[in-house]
Amino acid sequence: MKIIMLGAPGAGKGTQAKKIAEKYGVPHISTGDIFRANIKNGTELGNKAKTYMDQGLLVPDELTVALVIDRIQGEDCKNGFVLDGFPRTIPQAEALDEALKGLGEAMDYAIDVDVPDENIINRMSGRRACLDCGATYHIVTIPTKVEGICDACGSKVVLREDDKPETVQKRLEVYHAQTQPLIDYYKGQNILKTVDGTQPMEAVFGAIVGILGA
Numbered sequence: 001m002k003i004i005m006l007g008a009p010g011a012g013k014g015t016q017a018k019k020i021a022e023k024y025g026v027p028h029i030s031t032g033d034i035f036r037a038n039i040k041n042g043t044e045l046g047n048k049a050k051t052y053m054d055q056g057l058l059v060p061d062e063l064t065v066a067l068v069i070d071r072i073q074g075e076d077c078k079n080g081f082v083l084d085g086f087p088r089t090i091p092q093a094e095a096l097d098e099a100l101k102g103l104g105e106a107m108d109y110a111i112d113v114d115v116p117d118e119n120i121i122n123r124m125s126g127r128r129a130c131l132d133c134g135a136t137y138h139i140v141t142i143p144t145k146v147e148g149i150c151d152a153c154g155s156k157v158v159l160r161e162d163d164k165p166e167t168v169q170k171r172l173e174v175y176h177a178q179t180q181p182l183i184d185y186y187k188g189q190n191i192l193k194t195v196d197g198t199q200p201m202e203a204v205f206g207a208i209v210g211i212l213g214a
């Protein structure tokens, strides 16, 4: 089962991708998490990616595509994977299709988690992320059990630098210009499925299970 999560920043892609990964036993591959881990470890890739991420811009395709193409060929991806935050541009989508074709494979589903811009700023200002394990919470809708502490690993949760309203606005513009065209791209391949992402987390997941099968 090879799945792509589409949707605006803050639509709930990561939240749903983790649940899909758990239920269907496939790895969750988040390019944002990979970049943040590289930033934390001070790698060259991390240093390069950070300059773009801090401004709400996309990391260039040259730094992104090879990384994902390599990752999906890992042994743990044999039964599929869920891509969260990739592809984000048409050239990324084309490179992914090309690589899969070379392996005799193709994506099965592109799930668009649909949330209008009006809801996004709230979602993002309330998001709290654990930079140690990648877990995400929301101060109102999906709070941690102990305020400020990650349920999963006990580290501190923080407001990501790029989740501040100024940067979120920029990220939304970038989303509409560069990523939204992927909706038509996957519609054209007959693998697009849309779910209403404004529903509570469990209802969104229910809709996704309805698509993927129990």
Ligand code: ADP
Pocket: 008, 009, 010, 013, 014, 031, 032, 033, 035, 052, 053, 054, 056, 057, 058, 059, 060, 061, 064, 084, 085, 086, 087, 088, 092, 162, 171
């Ligand atoms: P969100 O989940 O809020 O959409 P991500 O964690 O997916 O945010 O991404 C954070 C940032 O990492 C993006 O704003 C962008 O700078 C960079 N990034 C992540 N994935 C990609 C990608 N596929 N192509 C280019 N940049 C990316």
Ligand code: ADP
Pocket: 007, 008, 009, 010, 011, 012, 013, 014, 015, 016, 123, 124, 126, 127, 128, 136, 137, 138, 139, 141, 142, 197, 198, 199, 200, 201, 202, 204
């Ligand atoms: P994305 O990966 O698309 O950027 P996230 O999964 O990180 O989005 O979700 C963005 C924020 O919204 C997080 O704070 C998350 O806890 C919260 N969230 C996710 N899904 C829902 C939902 N269905 N209803 C309300 N809040 C949600």
Ligand code: ZN
Pocket: 130, 131, 132, 133, 134, 135, 150, 151, 152, 153, 154, 155
């Ligand atoms: Zn954690």
